[in-house]
Amino acid sequence: MSDRVAIIGVGMCKFGELWEQSLRDITLEAGMYAIFDSGVRGADIDGVVIGNMSAGRFTGQEHLGAQAADMGGLGDMPAYSVEAACASGGAAVRHAYMAIKSGEHDLMLVLGNEKMSDVNQSEAMNTISVAADWEYEGMFGATFPALYAMMARRHMKEYGTTEEQLALPTVKNHANAEHNPWAQFQRAVPLGVVMKSGLIADPLRVLHSAPVTDGAAGLVVCREDLAKKYSDTPVYIEASEQRGDTLALHDRKSITRMDAVIYSTKSALKEANLKVEDIDVFELHDSFSIGEIILTEDVGIAKKGEGGKALEEGITEIGGKFPVNTGGGLKARGHPVGATGVAQIVELALQLRGDAEKRQVDGAEKGLAVNIGGTGATSIVHIIGR
C-alpha cells in the first residue's frame, strides 16, 4: 500500500468560452482552487507538472511549467510540461505519480489546461489534428471528426449500432452536466435535438462532438504517508497504466476497438487487484459519442458491440450499475484538451469523497478514468480509491 499516491486537493475553473481570461488566468484559478482545497501552503509544494496539448499554436506560449510555477508564486521548484495530445492531462497525473514514487518529489501540484477559443474554428480544427498523424492523415483532410466518423460507420456496420444509440451518450452526459457547476453546458438536450443536429462527418453530428473549450483543472498529490497530515478525505491513485498504438488509424488491426484502452485497463485492474465490477464510477473519454460507446466495450462494461445497448438500458446512467461521465463528460463538461485528463480525476475524487452533490453516486469507493490521445494512439488509465 505504500506504493500509492494520495490526492488531497482538487480544483477547476468553470469550463467554457472564457473570452475575458487568458491561459495564465484560468490556470492560476484552477491551481489555487486545488491548493486551497488541499489546505497545503505554497511552500509545502516541491514540484509542478502541467499537461497541455498545443499552447504553442493556440496561444503562442510554451514552457508552461515555468509559467505556472512563476505565476503561482511557487518559487524555484522544478516545473514539468508533458504532452500526449488529448491525453495530456492524464499524462500529467502519471508524471506526478512516477515523480513521487521515484523519491524525487513528495508533494506536487498537477495542472491541465487549454485555451482554444482565441483562434478561429478552422485553425482550431487544424491544431487538433496535431494529435493524429498530420503527414498521413490531417494533411489529406482526415480531421478528427472524419476519423471518428469512420470508426462510427464501421461500428454500425459490424454491430448494428443505431443512429439513436450514437446520440445517447450526449443525452446522458448533458443530463449529468446539469448538476455540475463547473460544466460548460449545464443543460439537458433531448434525443430528438441531438439526432437532428447538423451532420459534420456522416454519421457524426455536431451534438455527437465535444466542443471547443477553454479550461483548466488541478490536483494536489503527495506521498501516501503525508496525506493525513493535510486531508481528512484523501483518495488514492491505486493504479496508473499507459499503453500506445499506431498513430494513424489506418494502421490498426481494427477501428471498432482501441487496443491501447483494452490493455491499459486490464493492467490497471490487475495492479489495483480489482475487477471491472468493483468500479463504482467511470470517466470515459467521449470526444465523440462513438468514443464513449467503444470505450464502454473496451473497459468491459459491455460486451463487444453492445456499448450502444448498454446505453439504451441505462446501466451507464447515475443510478445504473456502471455510471459513466457523471460530471458531463467531454461533451457537456467541455473539452479543453490538456485539462480533460485532470478534470476526469477531479470528478472521480469528488465522487469518492461524497462531494458530488446532485450527481453523487451513492457510496462510490472506486473510480476508473480512461484518457485517450488521438484516435487511441495513447490510452492512460487511472484507478482511484478511498
Place this chain on the structure above:
Amino acid sequence: MSDRVAIIGVGMCKFGELWEQSLRDITLEAGMYAIFDSGVRGADIDGVVIGNMSAGRFTGQEHLGAQAADMGGLGDMPAYSVEAACASGGAAVRHAYMAIKSGEHDLMLVLGNEKMSDVNQSEAMNTISVAADWEYEGMFGATFPALYAMMARRHMKEYGTTEEQLALPTVKNHANAEHNPWAQFQRAVPLGVVMKSGLIADPLRVLHSAPVTDGAAGLVVCREDLAKKYSDTPVYIEASEQRGDTLALHDRKSITRMDAVIYSTKSALKEANLKVEDIDVFELHDSFSIGEIILTEDVGIAKKGEGGKALEEGITEIGGKFPVNTGGGLKARGHPVGATGVAQIVELALQLRGDAEKRQVDGAEKGLAVNIGGTGATSIVHIIGR
C-alpha cells in the same frame, strides 16, 4: 549506488539544415543509432520519452511520443512527450531518470528532436519566443537575441566583459566542432570574423548566436543492475536536478547570473558527492555566447564576472582544466532545440567512454551538463560518471 540510472547507448543524426528529411526521419535515425549502439533489441525497451519544444508550430505534429514509438516499431509501450523550451531534451532525460527510479520502467529510449528549418526565419524567431514570456516579452519585440543582448550589455557594464571575450566561446566551440562528425559546422572560425559578423541585437552578433538547426539525439537508459548485461562501457547518471526561475527576464533579481543554474548545480554536485573540481568535462548551454560566459561563472568554473577571463586563459579549452562544450556546443554542433539536452549527454557519454576521438578529454571520469530553458527559467543539470 542502486539509485543510479545507466546509459548504455547513444546516438545522433548529423545536425544541420536537413531539407530532405522529415522530423520523423531524423528521429528514427538517432533512435536507431542509440539502440544499435546499446545492443538491446526493440523488445527489451519498455518505454519511450521524447523532448521537443514546438513541433506543433514547426511541423504541425504533436503527440510525438506516440509517433516515435509507432515509427520505431516499438509496439504498444507507454510513450511520453515532455517540454521545457530549450531544456526539453534535459527534461526527457530527467523524465526517464524518474520513471526508472519509480519502478514503472526498466529500460527506456530517450529522444530529443526539433525540425526548425522548414519554416521561414521570422516564424522560427517567433516560435522560439514561445520559450520566454510571450505576453510580457515576445509580444513586445523582446525576442531571444534582444533578451540575451540585455544580459550581455549588463555583464559588460558590471564586470568589464569585453567584446573580444564575448566572441571567445564561438571561437573555442567551432574549433572543437571541427572534430565532431555530428556537428552542423565542422570548421574553425577566426576571432576577427566573429567580431566583425553582423550585429543582430547590440552587442550580440550573428556569430555569437546558435543557429537554426534540424536534428535529433537518442539515449538508451536502464536500471543500474541491468547495464552490464548489455554494455561493457555503461556510464551512469549520478545526479539529476532541476530548478526554475521567473519566466520573464525583467522579474529577476539579477540578469547577469542565472539562479536556477546556481542552485541546480549545487544540488547536483551534493547529490553526486562531488565538487566542481572533480568534473572533467562540461556541457554548458551556449545558445548565445554570453550564456556560456554566465554559466561558466554560475557552475563555479570561474568567479562571478570572470567567465570571459577564464575563456581568455584557455581553461575551458580541451586540454584546459575545465573543458567546456567539447562537441562544439549549441553554437557549432547546432541547436535543434528539443535535441540539445539529449545531445549534451551523448557528448558526455562519449567522453567518459573514451570514444570522443580527436576531441577526447584524456581520462575523463565525470561530466556535467547544464541545459537551460528560456533565459534561465528552467535549468536542468545532470552529472554523468563512469
